[in-house]
Structures are given as structure tokens and as C-alpha cells.
Amino acid sequence: MNRLALALAALSLPIPVAVSASNPDMTLEEGADRVLDHDKIAWDFVEGITTEVGPRQAGTEAEARGREWASNWMRANGFDSVAIEPFEMETWVPGDTHKAEILSPFAQPLVVQPLGGSASTGPEGITAEVVYFRTVDELRAAPDGSLKGKIAYISHSMTPTQDGSQYGFAGPARWVGSGIAASKGALATVIKSVGTDNHRNPHTGGAGFPDGVAPTPAGALPLPDAANLERMFERAGGKPITMKLTLTPKQLGTTMSGNVVGEIAGRDPSLPPVLVACHIDSWWNGTGAFDDGAGCGIVAAAALHVRHTGKPLRTIRVLMAGAEETGLWGSKAYSAAHIADPIAVGLESDFGADRIWQFQSNFREANPDLHAKIASSVARFGVSNSTMVANGGADINIARDQKTAIIDLQQDGTRYFDLHHTPDDTLDKIDPVQLRQNVAVWTQVVGILANEPGEILPKE
Amino acid sequence: MNRLALALAALSLPIPVAVSASNPDMTLEEGADRVLDHDKIAWDFVEGITTEVGPRQAGTEAEARGREWASNWMRANGFDSVAIEPFEMETWVPGDTHKAEILSPFAQPLVVQPLGGSASTGPEGITAEVVYFRTVDELRAAPDGSLKGKIAYISHSMTPTQDGSQYGFAGPARWVGSGIAASKGALATVIKSVGTDNHRNPHTGGAGFPDGVAPTPAGALPLPDAANLERMFERAGGKPITMKLTLTPKQLGTTMSGNVVGEIAGRDPSLPPVLVACHIDSWWNGTGAFDDGAGCGIVAAAALHVRHTGKPLRTIRVLMAGAEETGLWGSKAYSAAHIADPIAVGLESDFGADRIWQFQSNFREANPDLHAKIASSVARFGVSNSTMVANGGADINIARDQKTAIIDLQQDGTRYFDLHHTPDDTLDKIDPVQLRQNVAVWTQVVGILANEPGEILPKE
Numbered sequence: 001m002n003r004l005a006l007a008l009a010a011l012s013l014p015i016p017v018a019v020s021a022s023n024p025d026m027t028l029e030e031g032a033d034r035v036l037d038h039d040k041i042a043w044d045f046v047e048g049i050t051t052e053v054g055p056r057q058a059g060t061e062a063e064a065r066g067r068e069w070a071s072n073w074m075r076a077n078g079f080d081s082v083a084i085e086p087f088e089m090e091t092w093v094p095g096d097t098h099k100a101e102i103l104s105p106f107a108q109p110l111v112v113q114p115l116g117g118s119a120s121t122g123p124e125g126i127t128a129e130v131v132y133f134r135t136v137d138e139l140r141a142a143p144d145g146s147l148k149g150k151i152a153y154i155s156h157s158m159t160p161t162q163d164g165s166q167y168g169f170a171g172p173a174r175w176v177g178s179g180i181a182a183s184k185g186a187l188a189t190v191i192k193s194v195g196t197d198n199h200r201n202p203h204t205g206g207a208g209f210p211d212g213v214a215p216t217p218a219g220a221l222p223l224p225d226a227a228n229l230e231r232m233f234e235r236a237g238g239k240p241i242t243m244k245l246t247l248t249p250k251q252l253g254t255t256m257s258g259n260v261v262g263e264i265a266g267r268d269p270s271l272p273p274v275l276v277a278c279h280i281d282s283w284w285n286g287t288g289a290f291d292d293g294a295g296c297g298i299v300a301a302a303a304l305h306v307r308h309t310g311k312p313l314r315t316i317r318v319l320m321a322g323a324e325e326t327g328l329w330g331s332k333a334y335s336a337a338h339i340a341d342p343i344a345v346g347l348e349s350d351f352g353a354d355r356i357w358q359f360q361s362n363f364r365e366a367n368p369d370l371h372a373k374i375a376s377s378v379a380r381f382g383v384s385n386s387t388m389v390a391n392g393g394a395d396i397n398i399a400r401d402q403k404t405a406i407i408d409l410q411q412d413g414t415r416y417f418d419l420h421h422t423p424d425d426t427l428d429k430i431d432p433v434q435l436r437q438n439v440a441v442w443t444q445v446v447g448i449l450a451n452e453p454g455e456i457l458p459k460e
Numbered sequence: 461m462n463r464l465a466l467a468l469a470a471l472s473l474p475i476p477v478a479v480s481a482s483n484p485d486m487t488l489e490e491g492a493d494r495v496l497d498h499d500k501i502a503w504d505f506v507e508g509i510t511t512e513v514g515p516r517q518a519g520t521e522a523e524a525r526g527r528e529w530a531s532n533w534m535r536a537n538g539f540d541s542v543a544i545e546p547f548e549m550e551t552w553v554p555g556d557t558h559k560a561e562i563l564s565p566f567a568q569p570l571v572v573q574p575l576g577g578s579a580s581t582g583p584e585g586i587t588a589e590v591v592y593f594r595t596v597d598e599l600r601a602a603p604d605g606s607l608k609g610k611i612a613y614i615s616h617s618m619t620p621t622q623d624g625s626q627y628g629f630a631g632p633a634r635w636v637g638s639g640i641a642a643s644k645g646a647l648a649t650v651i652k653s654v655g656t657d658n659h660r661n662p663h664t665g666g667a668g669f670p671d672g673v674a675p676t677p678a679g680a681l682p683l684p685d686a687a688n689l690e691r692m693f694e695r696a697g698g699k700p701i702t703m704k705l706t707l708t709p710k711q712l713g714t715t716m717s718g719n720v721v722g723e724i725a726g727r728d729p730s731l732p733p734v735l736v737a738c739h740i741d742s743w744w745n746g747t748g749a750f751d752d753g754a755g756c757g758i759v760a761a762a763a764l765h766v767r768h769t770g771k772p773l774r775t776i777r778v779l780m781a782g783a784e785e786t787g788l789w790g791s792k793a794y795s796a797a798h799i800a801d802p803i804a805v806g807l808e809s810d811f812g813a814d815r816i817w818q819f820q821s822n823f824r825e826a827n828p829d830l831h832a833k834i835a836s837s838v839a840r841f842g843v844s845n846s847t848m849v850a851n852g853g854a855d856i857n858i859a860r861d862q863k864t865a866i867i868d869l870q871q872d873g874t875r876y877f878d879l880h881h882t883p884d885d886t887l888d889k890i891d892p893v894q895l896r897q898n899v900a901v902w903t904q905v906v907g908i909l910a911n912e913p914g915e916i917l918p919k920e
Contacts, residue, residue: 053566424684428684
């Protein structure tokens with residue numbers, strides 16, 4: 001037996017939390033209300049996978065254990081047709097050594113972790129002068145070649161937002177910063193973490209390099225370390241600031257990942273199913289509680305609770321996508337494999353576990369009655385209607401590829417970027433009361449969708 | 461030049477923040493009130509030492525840079541008789557490798573850092589079954605020899621307290637836990653961090669081993685990791701939990717440390733001085749902002765602000781003690797060197813930078829008028845009187861050894877143990893408004909003491 005097989009053999013089999021036998025005397029509304037105070041299923045999923053598996057870096061043996069754990073859990077909790085659908089991916093791993101040290105003029109160590117896709121400095125590290133850019137725009141304005149032999153440091157300023165919109169504002173420091181710096185000759189890049197906390201925990205995440213630009217080492221400093229480095233620039237009086245940076249990530253080449261799927265079978269298998277999605281992988285540095293163990297717990301629990309109030313008309317299909325974090329590998333593989341199997345509607349939960357506060361769909365104009373019915377049904381949980389057009393998330397590529405109905409159940413993101421892609425993404429951050437509100441809203445919405453006889457997004 | 465001399469040569473000289481020229485038109489009360497809104501001196505100290513020096517582990521080259529930085533700062537800000545008083549100490553350093561990994565039944569890495577005084581596992585680490593004790597009392601009850609070949613894990617539960625009193629309640633898990641476990645045969649000990657936060661930052665601190673018990677490796681898990689390990693015990697169904705622990709601290713033997721001293725000279729050098737103290741060292745994992753850069757900034761700023769309202773009657777002596785964290789080496793050395801030079805009163809600031817809320821002295825009965833005068837003088841800053849008898853802190857051994865007057869200006873400790881001895885002890889945690897309230901209260905109290913003509917604690 002290889003290491004993976006040995007590890008799998010050591011896993012204990014999950015004990016189902018709640019037998020989802022049907023209770024035909026309970027309406028969907030009553031079922032959703034009951035969830036609000038009583039659900040233990042979502043918590044059991046996220047507690048279980050964070051405790052019994054922990055970090056699940058895409059493409060690794062740890063992610064494979066996560067798949068096995070999740071598929072065992074789905075079987076134990078009564079899902080039908082549970083399967084792992086394997087796919088190939090290109091796998092990056094963070095390596096063991098992550099060090100940053102200011103050598104002069106103010107010698108002290110800083111905390112750092114590599115960004116996804118970072119090249120290695122080699123174990124001996126690199127030492128260079130740091131050039132400070134307050135924004136990505138400042139970096140863009142730097143002359144070509146001006147960073148030759150230098151380490152670029154990219155800052156930004158990010159405000160917590162309920163709708164998460166400042167991720168789009170601050171994210172480019174990570175998404176494109178190291179690529180731009182590399183194209184101007186930088187040896188390496190460090191960024192201020194794209195986050196809103198003040199702890200010594202770096203926020204990792206994927207860093208992109210343009211075609212034709214070789215990836216360089218790229219790391220994220222926690223916000224306190226970024227602030228310290230910026231104060232050094234203020235206090236150095238123009239003296240160069242020299243950093244030694246050691247990051248040893250590796251590209252492993254092609255490895256296997258997989259999607260975990262399972263169903264609550266519907267009464268009419270001829271109708272396209274309701275697809276509810278999340279992702280099973282996490283960055284290596286946390287345990288993937290908020291991102292996205294909670295999401296998988298929410299969608300799976302909701303499917304079971306809908307079943308509890310009676311066998312639904314349509315099948316509810318749960319997709320726990322693999323390898324989301326490093327490039328949506330699982331979501332793309334699922335869409336490619338199932339493009340010819342129409343779904344009725346796609347929904348994903350991948351934004352933590354805080355309260356849902358807004359409902360959005362992409363069929364408010366095409367199917368106003370159904371939109372209004374759903375909006376009305378979730379008002380009692382504090383979820384408001386919206387005229388925004390839902391476009392789904394990373395795990396439901398298939399919904400966009402098939403141009404189906406999409407619903408976004410917007411979670412409160414105010415503290416999401418305190419935890420996102422950090423070591424601090426652990427179970428204790430999840431508020432069980434807010435988690436249950438998520439499951440209640442999802443139960444209500446998925447229950448309506450799964451019992452909808454007509455087309456959800458009517459074809460024009 | 462050796463590495464230290466090179467590093468010192470690279471330090472920029474501090475620029476004084478406020479020239480402390482005397483303003484005889486300002487009363488002490490007016491001076492203290494002005495501090496409340498305007499002090500920049502304390503912040504300058506703690507910003508400077510955390511940015512330009514950073515971590516200052518006792519007995520190391522980094523602590524020596526801290527001493528040089530602080531003595532340069534004191535000179536630049538107008539202190540008299542600034543000096544470094546060297547002493548020898550036995551020095552422990554944390555080493556480079558700090559890893560804990562659960563191998564079975566639920567393989568995943570945990571975050572860990574060594575406790576001060578921990579032995580090394582060697583770079584190869586040790587692998588053993590973990591035995592779970594919910595409290596130190598449970599560990600005490602374990603039969604002798606019962607931990608042979610095992611890793612002891614010691615938990616506890618700690619509530620945030622304004623007066624910090626739960627440190628005494630929860631602290632024994634660290635102070636004596638690993639010593640007790642070692643005496644019962646344990647290979648190593650890991651504890652739940654003695655702290656009240658929920659971040660992936662271990663709380664280090666000194667671990668004691670009784671005479672005749674050889675130190676073992678001993679580490680602290682952050683609270684999220686401790687909770688995860690405890691859930692593993694719940695979920696393992698009695699299966700043994702195996703941990704690989706790698707900690708590589710070192711004992712360096714005898715090295716040099718030192719105390720930094722400086723004075724605001726009084727009008728009557730024959731009167732015993734007012735001693736105000738803090739400590740200059742910090743644990744390696746943070747930058748020593750709350751513990752205790754802030755304290756040094758507070759006491760030094762207060763001394764300068766008192767001087768600003770007129771040359772005081774008594775000298776105010778500032779002691780920035782070395783090597784507090786690993787055994788009060790500096791405080792003991794200072795007392796031994798100066799035991800024959802009487803001080804009038806000792807005060808220390810070593811509990812963060814949040815608001816002072818209570819005044820305590822040890823002369824409420826012996827000198828009720830002075831006690832009442834001080835209590836009355838700080839009421840406008842929200843500081844209440846207390847019947848508790850002040851006994852001072854770690855940095856004023858000399859006050860206890862000389863049996864002098866002691867004052868404790870109690871700071872709000874509600875969030876102190878979120879940060880204490882962690883990587884998160886960084887400048888951003890300091891609230892400038894609360895820091896200034898500290899300096900205002902200290903200015904008021906030290907100003908009264910330094911202008912008190914009579915004995916502060918009258919001899920019986």
C-alpha cells in the first residue's frame with residue numbers, strides 16, 4: 001500500500017448525524033424553520049473535514065484524503081450515486097521554507113508565505129534591495145527594466161466590505177502584481193497580504209504571470225509585517241532596504257485530483273437537476289473551514305433537509321469541486337465532462353459561513369414569478385431581494401457554460417478577508433448560529449427549485 | 461568588526477520627538493492634561509524600537525541592538541546619565557525548526573513554537589503517542605512513570621480578565637506543566653497556549669523544570685490547533701493519537717545582557733530617586749510592542765513630561781531592564797548592583813498599552829495623605845482607588861529587596877492575553893489614545909512622587 005492507501009485505511013468511517021428519512025407531514029417552510037435552530041449536519045461536515053483531514057492543497061495526497069472523507073460522509077448521510085470523478089491537473093506545492101529577513105538598515109525577520117504559482121528562490125534564498133510601490137498602478141508606471149536585480153514590494157489598502165467588492169479592488173496586487181514586476185525585471189515580489197485583519201498570518205492565493213514571463217518567487221507578508229516594512233521606508237531616510245527572501249515551492253507536474261459528487265434522487269429523473277456546489281480543496285496553510293468546508297457543509301445539509309420534507313421532484317446534485325484554489329480545475333473538468341447533461345439551475349456556497357443577506361438570480365426578468373416566490377420565501381430569514389444579476393461563482397462553470405439559471409445567495413463578507421487563504425481559516429471562526437441561517441435559507445431555496453415543474457430560466 | 465558592531469554601525473541615530481525644555485508656566489496637572497491629547501513620545505519609542513530593532517530575545521545580539529537603540533533614543537531625548545549596565549546571563553534561543561504533525565489517525569500539521577527553556581528534539585524530531593490532560597491537576601494525578609515514552613498534552617480554559625488574574629489560574633499549564641510531565645517520564649510536552657485569542661499564533665513563555673528533572677522538549681499550540689487536537693481525541697474512538705514533534709532550541713551558555721538606565725536629574729540629589737521601570741527584551745516571535753516596548757515608551761515619556769513642567773525635586777530614574785522574559789536577569793542584576801543606593805519608590809509598566817483603570821500602593825495605611833492625594837489626582841483620567849496592596853512587577857526587584865514604596869498603575873488586561881508572547885505582539889495592536897492615557901496618568905503620578913519632599917513609605 002502506498003502512503004495514500006495507508007492513510008485512507010486509517011480513516012475512521014463517519015457516523016451519520018441525522019438520518020434523512022422523509023417526514024411527509026412537514027412542509028418545506030417548516031423544515032427550513034426547524035433547520036434554523038436545529039441543524040447539526042453542516043457543522044458536522046466542516047468539523048469533520050477540518051479535524052480528520054485538515055489542509056487539502058489541490059492536487060496533493062491531502063486533497064485525496066479530503067475527497068475520500070467527503071464521499072464517505074455523503075454515503076453515510078444517505079446521498080445517492082456518490083462518486084469521485086477524477087481529473088488531471090498541474091500541481092504546485094508550497095515547499096517547506098518560507099523566510100523573509102530585512103538585513104539592513106533595520107535587521108529583523110518578517111513573516112512570509114509563498115503565493116500560489118510562486119517560483120523557488122532555492123534553499124539558499126536571494127538577497128536584494130526592496131523597491132516600494134504603494135499600488136499596482138505605481139508598479140505599472142515603473143520603467144521597463146527598472147526592477148532588474150530588485151525585489152518589488154507592492155502595497156494597497158483594503159476596506160472590509162459586506163459584499164466582498166473590495167477583493168476586486170485590492171486583489172490585483174496579488175493576481176497580477178508579481179507578473180508585472182517580473183516583466184520589468186524584478187528578481188522576486190512580496191506583497192502586502194490581500195486581507196483586512198491585523199494578525200501575523202499571510203494571505204496566500206494564486207499569483208498570475210503573463211505568457212512569456214517566467215514566474216519569479218512571490219510571497220505575501222501579513223499586514224503587521226507589511227506595515228513594519230513601510231515604516232522602515234519612512235525611517236530609513238533613503239538608505240536602501242535589503243531583504244533576504246527564501247521560498248521553496250515546487251511544481252510537481254501532472255497529478256490527479258477529483259470532484260466528489262452525490263445526489264438526492266428526484267421523483268422525475270427526466271427533469272434537469274438542481275446543481276449545488278462548493279469546493280473540497282483548501283490552501284495548505286489553513287484547514288479550509290471558511291474556505292470552503294463550510295460551503296460544502298451548507299449545500300450538503302440543505303439537500304438532506306429538503307429530502308427530509310419529502311422526495312423532491314427534481315434531483316438535487318451536490319458537486320464538491322476539486323482544485324478550485326489553483327485554477328478552478330475541478331469546476332472546469334466537471335463542465336467538460338457533463339456539458340451534454342443539462343442542469344436546471346446552479347448555486348454555489350463559497351464565501352464563508354456568515355449570514356446570507358441578499359438573494360440574486362439571473363431570471364428576475366425571464367421568470368419573475370419564480371424570482372418573486374423565492375425572494376418572498378427567504379424574507380423571514382433577513383434576506384433581501386436584489387436587482388443585481390447573479391453570475392455564480394468559481395465552482396459552477398457548468399452553469400455559465402450551459403447558460404442556465406443561476407442564483408447567488410450573498411453571504412456577509414465583512415470578516416471574510418480577515419481569514420481568507422490564511423492559517424487562521426479554522427473551525428473556531430465559524431459561528432454556528434450564522435451557519436444554521438445559511439442552511440435554512442439554502443433549504444428553503446433549493447426546496448423550491450427542486451420542486452419547480454417548469455423551466456427555471458425559460459429559453460427565449 | 462563583529463556582526464553586532466556592524467549592525468550597530470548601520471543603525472540610524474534617533475531624532476528626538478519633543479525637546480523637553482522646561483516650561484515653568486505649566487503646572488503638573490496642566491502638563492498631564494496636555495499629554496492626554498498630545499503625547500507623541502511614547503509612540504515614537506515603541507514605533508522606533510519595533511521597526512528599527514524588532515524582536516529582542518534575551519541574551520542575544522538582537523537584544524544588544526535594542527539596548528543600543530534605547531540608550532541612543534534616551535540621549536537624543538534629553539535624559540541625563542544614560543548608560544548600559546552589563547550583566548551575564550544563561551541564554552536560551554528558540555532555534556529554527558518548530559513543527560508538530562499528527563501522523564495518525566487524522567494526519568495533519570499543527571502550528572507549534574517552543575516554550576522558553578525547552579530542550580531540543582534534535583532536527584529529526586520525536587514521534588510518540590499523545591496523552592491528553594484537561595488540566596494540570598489531572599496531570600498531577602497521573603501515576604509516576606505513566607508517561608514514559610509519551611508526549612503529554614496539557615489543556616486548560618482561560619477567561620479574559622480586566623485585572624489579568626486568570627494568568628495565575630491558567631499559567632501553571634506552562635509554568636510547571638512540562639516539568640511535572642517530565643518527572644513522570646514524558647518524552648515531551650505540548651500545551652494549549654496560555655492565551656485568550658483564536659489565532660494561529662502560539663503563546664510562548666518560560667517553562668520550568670524542577671531541580672533534578674532534565675528539561676524535555678516543550679511547545680505551545682495556538683488555541684485553534686489545541687481545539688483541533690482535542691476534537692481528534694473526541695473523534696478517534698480510543699485509537700492512539702500519534703504526533704511527530706520537532707523543536708530545535710539551544711542553550712548558548714553564558715552571554716552578556718544589560719540594563720539601560722537614564723535619569724531626569726532632580727534638584728536635590730541627596731533625596732532617593734523615583735524609579736520607573738519596564739523591560740527592553742521580548743520573546744523572539746513578536747516585536748515586543750505590547751510586551752514591553754509600550755511600557756518603556758510610557759515610563760520614559762512620563763519622565764520627560766514631568767521635566768517639561770519644571771525640574772523635579774527628586775531624580776527620576778528610568779530602568780529599561782534586560783532579559784526579563786527568561787528569568788528577570790536584568791531586574792535581579794540591577795537590584796544586586798544598586799542595593800546600597802536607596803530608592804524612594806518603584807513603579808513599573810509591563811502589561812501592555814490599554815487604559816489604566818486602578819491605582820494601588822503599598823503605603824495607603826503608612827502614608828494615607830500621599831495615597832489619597834495621588835488617588836485624587838488621577839480620578840479625572842478614570843483611574844479608581846483601590847485597597848489592594850501594590851507589590852510591583854518583574855522589573856522592580858530592587859523595590860521589594862529594599863522594601864520601599866511601590867505603586868501599581870493597573871492597566872486593562874482584557875485583551876493582553878490575546879497578544880502576550882505571540883507573533884501578534886506588534887505595533888498595530890497599540891491604540892494611540894489609550895497609550896496617551898497611560899502617559900498622562902504616569903506623568904501625574906510620577907510628577908507628584910518626584911516633588912514629594914518627605915519619605916513616601918515612612919519607616920516604622
